Amino acid sequence: MSNFVSVTRDGGVAVVTIDNPPVNALSFHVREPLMQALVSLRDEPDVSAIVIACAGRTFIAGADITEFGKPVQQPDLRAIIAMLETIAKPTVAAIHGTALGGGLELALGCHFRIADSQATLGLPEVKLGLLPGGGGTVRLPRLVGPLKALSMIVSGTPIGAAEALAAGLIDAVFDGALTGQAVRFASEMAGKGGPFTPVRDRDGRLDKVDLAAFDKAAAELAKKARGLAAPIACAQSVRNAMTLPFEEALVAERELFAKLVAGDQSRAQRHLFFAEREAAKVAGKDIVRRKIARVGVIGAGTMGGGIAMAFANGGFSVTVLEATQEALQRGLAMIDKNYAVSVSRGSLSEDNKRQRLGLFKGSTAYDDLADCDLIVEAVFEEMAVKKEVFGRLDAVAKPGAILATNTSYLDVNEIAASTSRPQDVVGMHFFSPANVMKLLEIVRAEKTAPDVLATIVELARRIAKVPVVVGVCHGFVGNRMLAARGTESEALLLEGATPQQIDRVFTDFGWPMGPFQMGDLAGLDTGWRNRKARGQTAMIADTLCKQGHFGQKTGRGFYLYENGSRTPAPNPEVEALIRDKAAEKGIAPRAIGADEIIERTLYPMINEGAKILEEGIAARASDIDVVWVKGYGFPVGKGGPMFWAGLEGLDKIIGRLDHWHERTGKDFFKPAPLLRQMAETGAWEGVAS
Numbered sequence: 001m002s003n004f005v006s007v008t009r010d011g012g013v014a015v016v017t018i019d020n021p022p023v024n025a026l027s028f029h030v031r032e033p034l035m036q037a038l039v040s041l042r043d044e045p046d047v048s049a050i051v052i053a054c055a056g057r058t059f060i061a062g063a064d065i066t067e068f069g070k071p072v073q074q075p076d077l078r079a080i081i082a083m084l085e086t087i088a089k090p091t092v093a094a095i096h097g098t099a100l101g102g103g104l105e106l107a108l109g110c111h112f113r114i115a116d117s118q119a120t121l122g123l124p125e126v127k128l129g130l131l132p133g134g135g136g137t138v139r140l141p142r143l144v145g146p147l148k149a150l151s152m153i154v155s156g157t158p159i160g161a162a163e164a165l166a167a168g169l170i171d172a173v174f175d176g177a178l179t180g181q182a183v184r185f186a187s188e189m190a191g192k193g194g195p196f197t198p199v200r201d202r203d204g205r206l207d208k209v210d211l212a213a214f215d216k217a218a219a220e221l222a223k224k225a226r227g228l229a230a231p232i233a234c235a236q237s238v239r240n241a242m243t244l245p246f247e248e249a250l251v252a253e254r255e256l257f258a259k260l261v262a263g264d265q266s267r268a269q270r271h272l273f274f275a276e277r278e279a280a281k282v283a284g285k286d287i288v289r290r291k292i293a294r295v296g297v298i299g300a301g302t303m304g305g306g307i308a309m310a311f312a313n314g315g316f317s318v319t320v321l322e323a324t325q326e327a328l329q330r331g332l333a334m335i336d337k338n339y340a341v342s343v344s345r346g347s348l349s350e351d352n353k354r355q356r357l358g359l360f361k362g363s364t365a366y367d368d369l370a371d372c373d374l375i376v377e378a379v380f381e382e383m384a385v386k387k388e389v390f391g392r393l394d395a396v397a398k399p400g401a402i403l404a405t406n407t408s409y410l411d412v413n414e415i416a417a418s419t420s421r422p423q424d425v426v427g428m429h430f431f432s433p434a435n436v437m438k439l440l441e442i443v444r445a446e447k448t449a450p451d452v453l454a455t456i457v458e459l460a461r462r463i464a465k466v467p468v469v470v471g472v473c474h475g476f477v478g479n480r481m482l483a484a485r486g487t488e489s490e491a492l493l494l495e496g497a498t499p500q501q502i503d504r505v506f507t508d509f510g511w512p513m514g515p516f517q518m519g520d521l522a523g524l525d526t527g528w529r530n531r532k533a534r535g536q537t538a539m540i541a542d543t544l545c546k547q548g549h550f551g552q553k554t555g556r557g558f559y560l561y562e563n564g565s566r567t568p569a570p571n572p573e574v575e576a577l578i579r580d581k582a583a584e585k586g587i588a589p590r591a592i593g594a595d596e597i598i599e600r601t602l603y604p605m606i607n608e609g610a611k612i613l614e615e616g617i618a619a620r621a622s623d624i625d626v627v628w629v630k631g632y633g634f635p636v637g638k639g640g641p642m643f644w645a646g647l648e649g650l651d652k653i654i655g656r657l658d659h660w661h662e663r664t665g666k667d668f669f670k671p672a673p674l675l676r677q678m679a680e681t682g683a684w685e686g687v688a689s
């Protein structure tokens with residue numbers, strides 16, 4: 001008995017209960033008493049069956065991630081599972097909440113698994129840059145077949161109880177008090193008398209799939225791995241389950257796990273796991289949150305429509321307000337169309353679509369916003385328009401309603417000052433498409449009340465967003481850091497690089513796409529309008545826009561998209577345009593290497609990140625990483641720009657920033673004092689770990 005593992009008896013059935021809040025991770029202080037309890041129950045003649053269950057909100061959510069990278073303390077999970085498999089009496093895992101990673105692997109060591117109808121089960125290790133290291137890749141295929149195991153392990157996505165039952169992963173689903181059902185189930189099994197075959201010995205499904213079919217499926221998945229080692233290792237390990245004897249496959253799995261857990265990619269992904277959770281913490285745990293039931297969204301354009309959908313998807317009633325009936329109808333029709341696409345893709349049922357559309361109310365009258373608890377403004381990016389909208393909101397919104405702006409760049413303090421209630425004003429910076437992208441930058445203005453901030457942070461998770469609190473500055477964290485990258489990408493073109501070459505360096509780095517493909521996808525006109533508003537220019541992009549070439553939507557941009565294709569093809573006219581403009585500026589083209597592209601586009605981003613930390617715009621370096629991974633597609637295997645800076649080496653980065661600063665005189669290359677200080681004191685390790 002320990003504080004973390006207890007044993008009770010119900011007739012001849014022993015119930016081992018793990019109680020390690022919040023998620024019953026398999027920490028050393030759980031493993032040790034768990035092993036002892038199982039050994040003694042195995043040998044007790046009065047015990048006819050054993051149930052493993054968990055207290056609290058969930059079954060075991062996996063190994064204790066905080067223990068990775070440290071020496072393993074015995075007994076490890078594999079030893080416990082191996083011991084479980086020596087027990088002749090029936091063993092039953094009773095699963096409620098989530099059985100994930102090592103939690104599911106422990107359950108796979110039992111003869112039987114039963115689950116609550118709401119439970120989910122999965123092996124999400126791949127999301128931490130790992131593969132299941134407790135025999136999951138070798139046992140799961142024996143229960144659900146190699147192809148299903150491959151898809152579950154490589155995607156890392158958990159499945160529900162009904163699917164798990166159909167796949168053969170679990171033996172029964174129950175509603176209501178699970179432990180009692182598990183005891184009954186176990187006692188019934190004990191009554192049958194056995195012998196009970198451990199999962200390791202159930203080879204029947206392994207040779208039902210031929211290797212060629214498996215390899216084809218694995219190759220398809222590998223294409224999506226984008227430089228990540230873990231998905232490939234997962235597939236290899238499931239393949240081993242088919243081709244090697246059990247014990248050998250298990251050893252091979254262990255070796256692959258050891259390699260991954262010690263590698264930078266897994267370190268990066270574990271860093272992001274904790275960074276995301278840390279970012280969602282705001283001071284004042286006990287602050288009473290404001291109640292949010294009805295949400296208003298002003299502007300039903302690109303962003304407003306997506307924002308409204310994000311709230312409806314989270315179950316909120318939404319009033320959408322537009323300037324004119326025509327714009328309103330257009331916006332609502334777009335929402336309708338987006339849901340219809342989800343239905344046609346099979347990701348939304350017709351019923352759910354109807355239910356969600358039923359949550360919307362359209363209006364052109366501000367008075368209709370009077371019953372909203374939160375109103376998010378997504379109108380044109382012009383201070384005068386924003387101020388007018390906030391002035392009108394001030395007049396109609398009920399006392400205590402939260403007034404949010406989705407501005408990308410504008411000063412939220414100034415917007416707040418146009419109301420009589422700046423304490424209720426906050427920035428909610430969504431990313432496009434707002435119903436899909438996970439990131440939400442929450443902009444805390446000077447006067448934003450603590451309970452407003454806490455309410456919005458909590459709300460973000462209810463609409464499946466990842467919140468990061470940031471301060472007021474031009475472009476906040478993400479767009480501010482993006483600026484130098486845009487300027488340098490254009491400069492590199494004039495000096496001799498092509499859009500394809502630069503984009504290729506980005507995709508080789510692990511980004512889903514490079515800056516020019518991204519610009520074409522988002523619409524070059526957006527950046528153009530922004531530059532014009534700020535009196536800035538970008539020689540090549542501006543010329544394309546003046547010619548009416550906005551990217552994918554017009555079929556031409558930095559690339560060609562012929563006959564509605566979404567695949568970018570090189571655009572000879574752009575290459576000629578670049579040469580002409582370079583000649584006009586007297587720049588002789590030269591060969592530019594991948595290193596230079598990285599140094600000039602990514603290093604200034606890190607430099608800007610350091611300035612953002614110096615100014616307190618972001619509270620932690622890890623918050624910046626979350627912004628970049630969740631909002632801009634920074635490769636997860638590199639952990640975000642600040643974590644990657646640690647891998648790349650601060651001394652190297654500073655040296656090259658100095659070099660480019662000297663050579664170009666551009667301010668954004670000048671190393672931030674914090675960066676130098678961190679390099680000198682070695683403090684970066686702490687910041688970016």
Ligand code: 3HC
Nearest residue numbers: 023025061062063064065066100101102124132133134277
């Ligand atoms: N180890 C250590 N801490 C963990 C943990 C784990 N496996 N899982 C969650 N936590 C911590 C979180 O860091 C958080 O801590 P905090 O409150 O101090 O910030 C707390 O538990 C609650 O977590 P969430 O905020 O994520 O709670 P939710 O209710 O939103 O989600 C969950 C619960 C779905 C279980 C989610 O936490 C999760 O997905 N956890 C990770 C699951 C996972 O990846 N398991 C595999 C681990 S690797 C493994 O098992 C290797 C094996 O094969 C050998």
Ligand code: NAI
Nearest residue numbers: 299300301302303304322323327378379380381407408432
């Ligand atoms: P958009 O031009 O697609 O939509 C703006 C909508 O606001 C239009 O439908 C317009 O009719 C409506 N509108 C204008 N004035 C109004 C008023 N007074 N009352 C009611 N409706 C009004 O613009 P988009 O792209 O949706 O941008 C909106 C805001 O979101 C801007 O502040 C922008 O900076 C920000 N943003 C944009 C992102 C993007 O990728 N497009 C990303 C993140 C933020």
